[in-house]
Amino acid sequence: MEQVRLNIDGVDVVTTPDRTILEAAREAGIRIPSLCYDRRMEPYGACRICIVEVEGARGLLPACATRVTDGMVVRTDTEELRRIRRTIIELLLSDHPRDCMTCESAGNCELQDLAYEYGVKETRFPGEEHHYEVLADNPLIERDYDKCVLCGRCIRICREVQGVGVYDFVNRGFEAVPGTPYNRPLTETPCEFCGQCVSTCPTGAIISIPSKGKGRPWQVEKVRTTCPYCGCGCQIDLHVRDGEIIEVSSPVMVGPGEGNLCVKGRYGYSFVHHPDRLTTPLIRKDGELVPATWEEALGMVADRISKALDDKGPDAVAFLSSARCTNEENYLLQKLARAVVGTNNVDHCARL
Amino acid sequence: MTNSIDDLEKAGCILVIGSNTTEGHPIVGLRIKRAVMKNDCKLIVAEPRHIRLCYYADQWIRHRPGTDVALLNGMMNVILAEGLADEEFIRERTEGFEEFRKVVEQYTPERAAEICGVEAEEIRRAARTFAGAPSAAIVYAMGITQHTTGVDNVLSLANLAMLTGNLGKEGAGVNPLRGQNNVQGACDMGALPNVLTGYQPVSDPQAREKFEKAWRVDYLPGNPGLTIMEMVDAALRGEVRVLYIMGENPLLSDPDIRHLREALEKVDFLVVQDIFLTETARYADVVLPAASFAEKEGTFTNTDRRVQRVRKAVEPPGEAREDSWIIAQVASRLGYDMGDVSAPAVMEEIASLTPSYAGISYRRLEELGELRWPCPSPDHPGTPILHVDKFTRGKGKFSPVEYKTPAEEPDSEYPLVLTTGRLLTHYHTGSMTRRVKPLDELVPENRAWINPADAERLGVAADQEVAVESRRGAIKVKARITEKVPPGVVFIPFHFGESPANALTNPALDPVAKIPEYKVAAVRIVTGKAMEGLEYVTA
Ligand code: SF4
Ligand code: SF4
Ligand code: SF4
Numbered sequence: 094m095e096q097v098r099l100n101i102d103g104v105d106v107v108t109t110p111d112r113t114i115l116e117a118a119r120e121a122g123i124r125i126p127s128l129c130y131d132r133r134m135e136p137y138g139a140c141r142i143c144i145v146e147v148e149g150a151r152g153l154l155p156a157c158a159t160r161v162t163d164g165m166v167v168r169t170d171t172e173e174l175r176r177i178r179r180t181i182i183e184l185l186l187s188d189h190p191r192d193c194m195t196c197e198s199a200g201n202c203e204l205q206d207l208a209y210e211y212g213v214k215e216t217r218f219p220g221e222e223h224h225y226e227v228l229a230d231n232p233l234i235e236r237d238y239d240k241c242v243l244c245g246r247c248i249r250i251c252r253e254v255q256g257v258g259v260y261d262f263v264n265r266g267f268e269a270v271p272g273t274p275y276n277r278p279l280t281e282t283p284c285e286f287c288g289q290c291v292s293t294c295p296t297g298a299i300i301s302i303p304s305k306g307k308g309r310p311w312q313v314e315k316v317r318t319t320c321p322y323c324g325c326g327c328q329i330d331l332h333v334r335d336g337e338i339i340e341v342s343s344p345v346m347v348g349p350g351e352g353n354l355c356v357k358g359r360y361g362y363s364f365v366h367h368p369d370r371l372t373t374p375l376i377r378k379d380g381e382l383v384p385a386t387w388e389e390a391l392g393m394v395a396d397r398i399s400k401a402l403d404d405k406g407p408d409a410v411a412f413l414s415s416a417r418c419t420n421e422e423n424y425l426l427q428k429l430a431r432a433v434v435g436t437n438n439v440d441h442c443a444r445l
Numbered sequence: 446m447t448n449s450i451d452d453l454e455k456a457g458c459i460l461v462i463g464s465n466t467t468e469g470h471p472i473v474g475l476r477i478k479r480a481v482m483k484n485d486c487k488l489i490v491a492e493p494r495h496i497r498l499c500y501y502a503d504q505w506i507r508h509r510p511g512t513d514v515a516l517l518n519g520m521m522n523v524i525l526a527e528g529l530a531d532e533e534f535i536r537e538r539t540e541g542f543e544e545f546r547k548v549v550e551q552y553t554p555e556r557a558a559e560i561c562g563v564e565a566e567e568i569r570r571a572a573r574t575f576a577g578a579p580s581a582a583i584v585y586a587m588g589i590t591q592h593t594t595g596v597d598n599v600l601s602l603a604n605l606a607m608l609t610g611n612l613g614k615e616g617a618g619v620n621p622l623r624g625q626n627n628v629q630g631a632c633d634m635g636a637l638p639n640v641l642t643g644y645q646p647v648s649d650p651q652a653r654e655k656f657e658k659a660w661r662v663d664y665l666p667g668n669p670g671l672t673i674m675e676m677v678d679a680a681l682r683g684e685v686r687v688l689y690i691m692g693e694n695p696l697l698s699d700p701d702i703r704h705l706r707e708a709l710e711k712v713d714f715l716v717v718q719d720i721f722l723t724e725t726a727r728y729a730d731v732v733l734p735a736a737s738f739a740e741k742e743g744t745f746t747n748t749d750r751r752v753q754r755v756r757k758a759v760e761p762p763g764e765a766r767e768d769s770w771i772i773a774q775v776a777s778r779l780g781y782d783m784g785d786v787s788a789p790a791v792m793e794e795i796a797s798l799t800p801s802y803a804g805i806s807y808r809r810l811e812e813l814g815e816l817r818w819p820c821p822s823p824d825h826p827g828t829p830i831l832h833v834d835k836f837t838r839g840k841g842k843f844s845p846v847e848y849k850t851p852a853e854e855p856d857s858e859y860p861l862v863l864t865t866g867r868l869l870t871h872y873h874t875g876s877m878t879r880r881v882k883p884l885d886e887l888v889p890e891n892r893a894w895i896n897p898a899d900a901e902r903l904g905v906a907a908d909q910e911v912a913v914e915s916r917r918g919a920i921k922v923k924a925r926i927t928e929k930v931p932p933g934v935v936f937i938p939f940h941f942g943e944s945p946a947n948a949l950t951n952p953a954l955d956p957v958a959k960i961p962e963y964k965v966a967a968v969r970i971v972t973g974k975a976m977e978g979l980e981y982v983t984a
């Protein structure tokens with residue numbers, strides 16, 4: 094693709110013409126604040142937080158929705174821009190419950206980050222505030238529109254990325270919120286509980302119920318791994334606090350899902366800590382499975398395999414490996430069958 | 446998959462057949478939806494059930510379960526008759542075209558339509574859309590393979606792709622979606638009775654010699670072993686004495702539960718290594734507690750051949766241990782030292798013995814995040830699209846495929862067709878998802894999906910408990926009355942042990958792939974008093 098040269102805050106940047114100013118800046122390590130932007134969707138240009146000055150342009154331009162052109166000279170951080178951004182933030186905060194202390198999204202909230210960065214403490218625009226009912230009409234996703242900044246990301250991700258379109262702005266003017274048709278509970282919409290809306294909402298307006306109150310971002314360690322469910326192989330981050338997985342997210346633009354997951358990948362993790370997990374070997378004694386030591390259990394397995402080998406030869410032993418285990422484990426199991434026991438009786442449930 | 450998941454968005458047309466993609470493989474489903482919404486890709490859905498993708502489809506063909514070959518032959522008949530085939534591709538890159546043509550010529554759209562229960566015009570239209578697109582991809586899943594004609598179905602899809610030149614290029618290909626996360630990897634690793642890693646045949650003396658050397662053994666057996674269904678029969682005949690099952694729950698996933706249960710009871714010694722006391726583990730003589738995916742290091746290979754890392758995030762509970770440790774312990778007690786079984790070391794061994802994995806290492810995966818096989822050397826970038834210049838076996842071979850009826854067709858005694866499958870919220874035998882509270886709350890119970898016309902005839906109301914009975918057994922399940930299944934068809938998901946769909950399914954196998962026919966079995970619905978006399982199977 095052809096190349097475009099531009100200058101952002103005095104830095105020469107070379108990129109391709111399909112990039113927006115915001116993308117080109119981020120690639121060059123220059124951070125422009127944003128709120129209604131998410132790489133997974135088409136630019137929307139609604140919140141105006143990302144406005145920049147472009148030499149020769151009339152007015153200020155939203156960096157997230159403006160494509161780069163050759164020779165462009167861009168300024169992202171002037172006094173004027175900071176003043177406007179501060180005003181936008183103040184307006185947003187004028188109708189926002191300031192309960193960061195208990196809000197599920199604190200530490201992972203783009204509005205909180207903006208207020209912090211721009212030092213906005215008080216709003217100069219006190220006025221009427223919304224008090225919506227918190228909607229927890231299903232086991233997974235909770236909505237609190239008091240915290241909504243009307244960025245439209247939930248609406249767009251559900252429509253553009255998930256292809257479902259559960260939400261749209263309902264009501265007009267001051268009362269506008271992203272809602273479901275006739276305010277139906279999510280369980281009565283075509284919602285697939287993918288949680289894409291949760292993952293994109295910049296504030297605490299849409300959150301995951303199972304991870305509520307379980308840990309702050311700085312209290313968790315994130316471990317990148319591969320989803321244990323279907324063959325898509327989405328990349329997931331397990332959020333671990335004190336040895337417990339408390340949430341799953343997906344890195345944006347990484348792996349087959351590019352940051353999107355399905356209900357199983359995003360919410361199907363707690364089986365790991367289920368009390369039904371087997372915690373000791375079991376051996377059948379007098380018809381009952383009773384706890385045993387590894388020594389006993391492994392000894393018994395080896396004895397019985399040896400006995401079958403002596404009595405009937407290697408083909409009296411058969412192994413079922415697993416489409417759920419890792420490559421390495423599958424490799425080792427067929428090696429056990431072939432090299433140690435001496436049989437090709439090894440299969441798994443691939444067909445099933 | 447011959448192509449990659451990302452590549453689907455480049456297709457001009459996608460034929461989805463035998464895959465309820467948005468539920469079975471949601472992220473592939475998402476990419477297909479996006480191809481339609483953003484890129485104006487023409488989507489053809491061929492599926493007896495009304496699935497979510499039908500809402501995005503240019504065309505939905507509701508053919509009878511088990512008639513895929515007839516449908517595809519019909520489409521190819523139109524493509525040939527209307528001169529829409531890719532002559533150059535056929536000439537340069539394929540063989541066996543003439544015999545194939547003779548068979549396909551017999552399948553006029555009228556004849557195919559009659560078999561499939563659709564209109565001839567629908568078949569014509571699908572053929573024109575598919576062949577007319579600049580690139581057309583085929584996506585299929587277990588709805589194609591889980592038939593006695595599974596291999597025939599797959600060969601027909603390969604025929605269609607070759608006939609239209611849709612292999613070895615972007616936005617095209619024949620793309621099977623694998624059921625579980627690491628089916629691809631389990632196959633690649635030689636967890637199959639007839640091949641070692643990377644599909645090296647056990648019957649090949651050279652391959653055996655290589656492995657004998659590496660594994661320091663004098664002799665590896667060259668005769669293919671038993672497939673899972675054959676193991677069951679051999680166990681019943683007393684030939685298999687010890688069965689060692691790692692991480693599978695065949696009692697819910699296999700057809701004809703009763704038969705399998707007898708086999709599990711019959712074997713002298715059953716070892717089950719798993720994270721839960723599954724339905725199958727309850728029959729074991731020894732149960733070994735394993736670590737879950739979050740408690741170990743390793744790799745999975747996804748459906749588009751991407752090898753990706755699995756990383757340890759938490760400790761296994763109690764005394765549960767990694768499967769690799771357990772296997773090495775068993776081996777050592779049988780007098781064999783497996784040496785270092787840490788995941789990176791094992792991958793090194795795999796790479797040294799497997800040409801398609803030769804360039805894969807933990808160091809590279811750490812750096813790149815993913816690698817797609819074939820990756821024959823440490824500087825190879827991996828292969829997103831297969832068969833670009835040529836096929837593995839040189840020329841692509843057309844296979845003449847005749848339509849065959851399913852092994853069991855509905856009759857006066859068992860007048861309905863049962864087809865089984867998955868739900869979005871649950872996974873496989875449910876041992877994991879049903880233990881996730883919010884997921885179980887979303888979909889707590891099984892339902893048998895019945896068309897309103899059948900429901901009315903049988904006098905079944907919504908949520909009424911009925912018995913569904915086949916020649917192999919009966920289960921109790923509540924009815925969901927929905928147009929999503931066609932008249933004459935009952936759909937039952939197989940995730941639920943209380944009402945296991947696989948008590949009913951037919952273990953008849955595809956003669957080559959040995960896959961049971963999950964997608965077609967003859968059943969009847971029993972209501973009221975008559976339900977009392979039945980014996981119910983639960984897993
Ligand atoms: S969970 Fe997914 S389908 Fe449901 S509203 Fe959110 S984005 Fe849409
Ligand atoms: S709910 Fe969240 S994502 Fe949706 S419009 Fe409000 S702030 Fe944006
Ligand atoms: S998140 Fe969903 S689509 Fe992705 S791998 Fe997991 S189960 Fe499959």
Ligand code: FES
Pocket residue numbers: 126127128129130137138139140141142143144155156157158
């Ligand atoms: S981030 Fe650019 S307008 Fe909102």
